[in-house]
Amino acid sequence: EHLYSNNAIITNMNWLEDKKENRTCTVKFRYRSKDVDCKIEWIDDTTLRVYYPAKAKAVTPGQAAVFYDGEVVLGGGTIDEVFMDEDKRRY
Numbered sequence: 889e890h891l892y893s894n895n896a897i898i899t900n901m902n903w904l905e906d907k908k909e910n911r912t913c914t915v916k917f918r919y920r921s922k923d924v925d926c927k928i929e930w931i932d933d934t935t936l937r938v939y940y941p942a943k944a945k946a947v948t949p950g951q952a953a954v955f956y957d958g959e960v961v962l963g964g965g966t967i968d969e970v971f972m973d974e975d976k977r978r979y
Contacts, residue, residue: 891946893970893977895939897931898953903963908933914956915940917947917967923956936965943972948979 908930914923915938926940938953947953947970954964970977 890977892943893947893972894941894943895937895971895973896947896953896967897935897937897969897971898965899935899968901934901936901963901965905962913962916954916956917944917951926955928955934965935968946979947977 910927910929912925912927915926916923924940924942924944926938928936928938930936938955947967949967949970951967952964953967955962970979
């Protein structure tokens, strides 16, 4: 249970679309993982918080997070902090 989380801070974002807006999309936390439905909220120009209500296992700081709209890559960044609700996960 301690390996599950439902939101994370993503830094060093490289966003491929012109508009950086809060939106729903999907995210992959690992290369071969399934897409996870999510909502993103921008904190600043290179940092966002991603919420994934279905929970995900072993989302780990230092790994990549890549965001999609269907098959289209929206952008990606580095997982910086991971949370279950507001409880920070420490791996």
